[in-house]
Structures are given as C-alpha cells and as structure tokens.
Amino acid sequence: MSRQQKTVLITGCTPGGIGHALALEFHKKGCHVIATARNADVLKDLAAQGLSTAQLDVTSRESIAACKAEVEKLTDGRLDILVNNAGRTHTIPATDIDMDDVRATYETNVFGVMATIQAFVDLLIAARGLILNISSTSVHVPYLFGAIYSSTKGAIDTYSRALRLELKPFGVRVMVAVTGTVRSNIASRQHRVLPPGSLYTPVRDVFEWRLTFSQNHGTYPTERYAARIVAQALKGEGWLCGLIGRTPDWYWQGGMSTMVWLTTLMPRWLSEGILARYWNIGKMTRRIQEARAKKD
Numbered sequence: 278m279s280r281q282q283k284t285v286l287i288t289g290c291t292p293g294g295i296g297h298a299l300a301l302e303f304h305k306k307g308c309h310v311i312a313t314a315r316n317a318d319v320l321k322d323l324a325a326q327g328l329s330t331a332q333l334d335v336t337s338r339e340s341i342a343a344c345k346a347e348v349e350k351l352t353d354g355r356l357d358i359l360v361n362n363a364g365r366t367h368t369i370p371a372t373d374i375d376m377d378d379v380r381a382t383y384e385t386n387v388f389g390v391m392a393t394i395q396a397f398v399d400l401l402i403a404a405r406g407l408i409l410n411i412s413s414t415s416v417h418v419p420y421l422f423g424a425i426y427s428s429t430k431g432a433i434d435t436y437s438r439a440l441r442l443e444l445k446p447f448g449v450r451v452m453v454a455v456t457g458t459v460r461s462n463i464a465s466r467q468h469r470v471l472p473p474g475s476l477y478t479p480v481r482d483v484f485e486w487r488l489t490f491s492q493n494h495g496t497y498p499t500e501r502y503a504a505r506i507v508a509q510a511l512k513g514e515g516w517l518c519g520l521i522g523r524t525p526d527w528y529w530q531g532g533m534s535t536m537v538w539l540t541t542l543m544p545r546w547l548s549e550g551i552l553a554r555y556w557n558i559g560k561m562t563r564r565i566q567e568a569r570a571k572k573d
Contacts, residue, residue, distance in 0.1 A: 283308045283511070284352040284404070288335055288393060289363030290314050292322060293462035295411065296362040298503035303358075304328050306507060311348055313363075335363050335389030341396045349400065356400035358510060360409045361390045364429075368488050369469045370477050371424040378469075379425055386429035391436065398449070405448035407524060409510050410437050414457045414529070414537040419549055421556045422487050441526060450514070452524050454506050455538075457531030458491045460499045479568035480561050495532030505530050 285303045290296040290312035300312040300323055312323045313333035320330040331347050334340040348356060367382045394408060401408065415427040416434050434453060441451040468488045471477055477484055506528065515523025529538050540548040553559070 283357040284355060285309065285358040285360065286311045286313065286348055286356055286397065287360040287362055288313050288333055290323065291319050291462065295459060295461050295499060295502065298499040299360060299362065299507060300328060302503040302507040306511060311351060313344060335393050336384045338392065341392055345396050354400060355404040356397055357404045357406045358409060359394065359397050359401060359406065361393060362411045363389060367425040368422050369425065370422050370475065373472050373475050374425060382425055383429055387432045390433055401449045402447045407510060408449065408451045410451065410453050412453050412455050414455055414534050417541050418537050419552045422484060450524060451526065452510060453527050455527060455529045455534065457497065457534030457537065458495050459497045459502045459531045460492065479565050483561055497532040502531055
C-alpha cells in the first residue's frame with residue numbers, strides 16, 4: 278500500500294446495502310478499502326474486485342479488537358477514514374416495542390458506533406483522519422412508527438457533535454451523512470409485525486405500508502448516493518484552516534432530504550403539523566376511534 282493511498286474502513290458492507298456501494302465507490306477513487314460485515318462470507322464479491330475484507334460485528338468487543346489488529350497490519354497503524362454504516366432498521370409503534378429488540382437495535386446503531394470509534398481512534402489520529410457517521414433525515418421529522426430507529430440516529434447526531442469538538446485537538450474530523458430515502462436491503466429484511474392487542478390493529482394496513490416506505494418514496498439510487506458521499510468525504514481538511522473546500526460536518530443526501538432540510542427552518546409546531554397531514558394522522562385517528570367505538 279502506498280503512503281499516498283487513503284485507507285478506508287467501512288462497517289456493514291453486506292451486498293445490496295449502502296456500505297457495499299460506499300466500499301465500491303471508495304475503491305473506484307483509488308482508496309485501500311477494508312470492507313467488513315458480521316458474516317465475512319458475504320464479502321467475497323468485494324474481495325474478488327481487489328478490496329480487503331474482514332469480519333466485524335460492532336456489538337462484540339472481541340470482534341472489534343480482532344478487526345483492529347488486522348487493520349493495523351494492513352495499514353501500518355494508520356486509518357484515514359472510518360465509515361460507521363452498520364445498522365438495523367426498527368419500524369414498530371412506540372407502544373408495541375419489545376425492549377430486548379430495542380436494546381439490540383441500540384447495541385448496533387449507537388453503542389456499536391461508539392465502541393468502534395473508541396477502538397480505532399489512535400489509528401485515525403495517526404492519519405489526521407475522518408470519521409463518517411451514517412445518520413438519517415428521520416431525526417429531524419416525526420417518522421411514523423419510527424420512534425426507535427429515529428432515536429438511535431438522533432443519539433448518533435448528538436454524539437457526533439460532541440465528538441467533533443473533542444477530536445479537534447488531534448486533527449480528526451467528524452462528518453455526519455444525513456441520509457434520506459436510499460435504495461437498500463435494510464428495509465427488505467424480515468419485518469416486525471403488530472402484536473396481538475396492538476392499539477394500531479385497526480390501521481394495520483398503514484403500518485404495513487410504512488414498513489417499506491423508504492424504498493418507495495423518492496428513493497435514491499444507492500450508487501448515486503455513494504458517489505456523492507464519497508466525493509465529500511475525500512475533500513479532506515481544505516484550505517485556510519478549513520474555511521474553504523473541506524469535508525463538511527453535515528451533508529444531506531438521498532431522497533426527500535431537501536424537503537426534510539427545509540422543515541428544519543420552520544418552528545417545530547409548524548413542521549410537525551405538516552408531517553401530521555403528510556402521514557394522514559387525521560384519517561388514521563378516525564379509523565381507530567371508529568374501531569374502538571364498535572368494540573365498546
């Protein structure tokens with residue numbers, strides 16, 4: 278590996294997802310990419326194209342340590358970019374949650390990110406590197422039946438802001454990709470179902486429609502999303518102390534991201550009112566109330 282070649286470690290590179298597309302795009306730009314997944318067997322297509330691959334379960338301390346040891350050997354103890362992409366979706370009404378399931382989502386989406394950064398920070402400091410956290414537009418608007426997923430990404434946004442300040446003395450930057458709807462396999466996995474006695478049984482069809490919302494509304498091609506994210510990540514520190522041409526701290530990309538960004542300029546009572554109309558909460562309320570009245 279040439280010292281001039283940037284090294285990139287990406288979590289969650291299962292085929293069909295954002296991490297896989299990011300790995301290919303960074304590789305296309307001449308980077309030494311180390312693509313990871315819980316099951317390393319799914320990475321064979323990337324290895325065949327010349328990318329390095331490694332097993333990494335971000336919820337396992339032992340797996341993180343083993344991956345770090347492997348990365349140190351591959352990169353001579355330096356890491357230019359760490360992409361925290363591994364995650365799980367979580368669509369269910371807030372009153373229908375299973376707490377063990379919620380904890381599992383937080384382990385991957387929040388604690389896994391924190392643990393990975395903690396483990397690799399010395400390699401990032403050695404390279405004056407970049408941490409790229411994949412977040413979501415769902416942090417900024419009420420996302421129907423998405424309270425758990427949105428809250429995990431909200432935690433990452435808040436964590437990233439403090440982390441950015443704390444790592445400035447070491448020359449490590451933090452970029453958050455605020456991601457809209459993007460073609461991905463994350464919403465095509467086994468779905469949760471409404472439990473017996475759910476308050477939302479009368480609108481089960483709305484819940485089922487919401488399960489694949491991100492794949493059917495303004496959905497962005499994965500490759501285009503990856504190309505734009507990678508272009509921003511590779512800008513580097515810029516000039517004039519980062520005032521010009523640097524990697525942005527926040528970068529909005531993906532389907533519906535501009536629309537969601539515009540709502541952040543509004544008072545919350547207004548944006549939440551608009552989103553209530555968008556989700557047809559009025560109609561949903563009438564259907565639920567009618568069903569409850571019949572039951573009574």
